[in-house]
Amino acid sequence: MATLDAQLQTLMWAAREKTLALMADHYEVDAKTTFNDLVTTVDKETERFITARLKEIDPTAQIISEEGFGDEVHDLSGRVYIVDPVDGTLNFVKQQTNFATMLACYEDGQPKLGYIMDVMNQTLYHGGPGVGVFKNDHPLNPPVDRGLRGSLVDVNYGLLFTNHHNVQAVIKNASGLRLYGSAGLEIINVLEGRLGLYLSRLKPWDLAAGRALAEGLGLVVKAIDEKGLDVLSSNLVLVATKQVADDVFALVN
Amino acid sequence: MATLDAQLQTLMWAAREKTLALMADHYEVDAKTTFNDLVTTVDKETERFITARLKEIDPTAQIISEEGFGDEVHDLSGRVYIVDPVDGTLNFVKQQTNFATMLACYEDGQPKLGYIMDVMNQTLYHGGPGVGVFKNDHPLNPPVDRGLRGSLVDVNYGLLFTNHHNVQAVIKNASGLRLYGSAGLEIINVLEGRLGLYLSRLKPWDLAAGRALAEGLGLVVKAIDEKGLDVLSSNLVLVATKQVADDVFALVN
Numbered sequence: 001m002a003t004l005d006a007q008l009q010t011l012m013w014a015a016r017e018k019t020l021a022l023m024a025d026h027y028e029v030d031a032k033t034t035f036n037d038l039v040t041t042v043d044k045e046t047e048r049f050i051t052a053r054l055k056e057i058d059p060t061a062q063i064i065s066e067e068g069f070g071d072e073v074h075d076l077s078g079r080v081y082i083v084d085p086v087d088g089t090l091n092f093v094k095q096q097t098n099f100a101t102m103l104a105c106y107e108d109g110q111p112k113l114g115y116i117m118d119v120m121n122q123t124l125y126h127g128g129p130g131v132g133v134f135k136n137d138h139p140l141n142p143p144v145d146r147g148l149r150g151s152l153v154d155v156n157y158g159l160l161f162t163n164h165h166n167v168q169a170v171i172k173n174a175s176g177l178r179l180y181g182s183a184g185l186e187i188i189n190v191l192e193g194r195l196g197l198y199l200s201r202l203k204p205w206d207l208a209a210g211r212a213l214a215e216g217l218g219l220v221v222k223a224i225d226e227k228g229l230d231v232l233s234s235n236l237v238l239v240a241t242k243q244v245a246d247d248v249f250a251l252v253n
Numbered sequence: 254m255a256t257l258d259a260q261l262q263t264l265m266w267a268a269r270e271k272t273l274a275l276m277a278d279h280y281e282v283d284a285k286t287t288f289n290d291l292v293t294t295v296d297k298e299t300e301r302f303i304t305a306r307l308k309e310i311d312p313t314a315q316i317i318s319e320e321g322f323g324d325e326v327h328d329l330s331g332r333v334y335i336v337d338p339v340d341g342t343l344n345f346v347k348q349q350t351n352f353a354t355m356l357a358c359y360e361d362g363q364p365k366l367g368y369i370m371d372v373m374n375q376t377l378y379h380g381g382p383g384v385g386v387f388k389n390d391h392p393l394n395p396p397v398d399r400g401l402r403g404s405l406v407d408v409n410y411g412l413l414f415t416n417h418h419n420v421q422a423v424i425k426n427a428s429g430l431r432l433y434g435s436a437g438l439e440i441i442n443v444l445e446g447r448l449g450l451y452l453s454r455l456k457p458w459d460l461a462a463g464r465a466l467a468e469g470l471g472l473v474v475k476a477i478d479e480k481g482l483d484v485l486s487s488n489l490v491l492v493a494t495k496q497v498a499d500d501v502f503a504l505v506n
Contacts, residue, residue, distance in 0.1 A: 036427075091405075149288060150347075151347070152343065
């Protein structure tokens with residue numbers, strides 16, 4: 001596992017170089033489902049680069065990836081990689097910063113290793129359960145648990161309009177709401193103790209790497225809807241410190 | 254004015270050193286009006302430092318400041334300085350980053366010079382109408398105007414719960430909502446083109462410096478409530494590119 005970890009870290013840094021080179025060149029932006037659900041040729045080329053390299057490193061593994069260059073995965077037995085080449089594509093397009101590249105390695109449905117690269121800040125968060133979590137070469141300690149009232153939180157604002165699951169009460173009982181627009185960067189903020197909670201509807205590639213890292217620091221990763229945590233489908237999930245998670249579950253329905 | 258500008262820039266860098274030294278030491282945190290309206294001894298000491306230095310630089314000017322070490326200002330004739338020692342105090346306390354120090358110089362009620370220091374990123378935005386706007390030593394160009402649908406926006410989330418002034422429509426017609434938790438940093442994001450709109454209820458010290466910089470780049474700074482723009486009181490104000498401002502005024506009531 002240590003050799004694989006080293007190979008995947010090297011891959012993440014190579015993917016960063018690839019992304020920066022593609023950004024510096026001309027790239028195309030297209031809408032997927034709506035005007036604010038974007039994909040770019042940088043997403044696609046970076047994903048192609050990562051999946052090709054994963055096939056060399058681990059030829060028999062399956063790959064789940066956002067833009068479709070991976071496999072059709074229906075069962076999670078054995079080793080499965082989950083790839084998000086550009087997490088926070090709107091930020092990528094509108095801000096040229098505040099986006100991440102994410103990769104996770106699962107075995108028999110369980111998170112083993114997670115990687116979140118904050119591309120523009122040149123910072124790789126990596127690790128997993130039993131391995132610990134590192135920010136580049138520095139080990140991270142679990143964040144201070146300030147409970148909900150003492151914490152800044154990030155709650156998907158789509159939920160907020162309709163007060164879905166009573167999330168307005170969660171926000172009103174927290175210190176304040178922040179929205180950064182990239183699941184990977186929100187989860188980094190929870191790892192670093194800058195947010196006590198991230199609550200959003202997440203697709204497999206949005207959560208997989210962050211879950212490995214969050215569980216590696218003893219944080220809570222849990223679905224708040226009836227469906228439970230599912231690596232293959234979209235879920236309404238929280239990533240939080242223990243006390244914050246307890247406070248949230250007392251409020252949501 | 255160029256000499257004064259140079260003196261005020263030097264003051265901003267000195268204030269940054271002061272803030273960093275106070276952060277490294279023990280500081281106290283107190284609640285002001287509610288559990289999430291905080292003030293720290295760093296706010297107070299930094300403000301005391303800035304106001305004392307302003308009294309040396311410009312002995313006859315008046316000073317409006319958040320924590321009360323300035324003057325009681327009732328009219329804006331002559332030169333008035335407006336000081337916010339720590340903008341984004343919640344971020345300061347919970348994140349130890351994402352806060353700003355702000356200073357503005359007004360003459361007869363008109364913005365002349367503005368300064369926003371992103372303390373942890375060591376970046377000073379400075380300038381004003383007729384002077385241009387600079388990021389440290391580099392001149393900034395006006396941001397690209399993408400209109401509301403093409404822009405990420407920051408809208409105070411207190412307004413969102415109640416749909417005050419129909420702000421939910423503003424958000425639904427934008428590319429996405431972001432919330433960073435510091436008026437100074439939100440306005441920097443508008444200057445840099447990373448946000449097309451910042452809309453919030455702002456106190457004099459939240460807006461004064463940002464207004465000088467935004468108007469220095471030809472951006473729109475305008476009250477959306479009946480009260481109009483008022484340097485001495487709290488307003489519901491937008492800072493936006495021209496097309497975004499037009500799009501917003503067509504939606505709000």
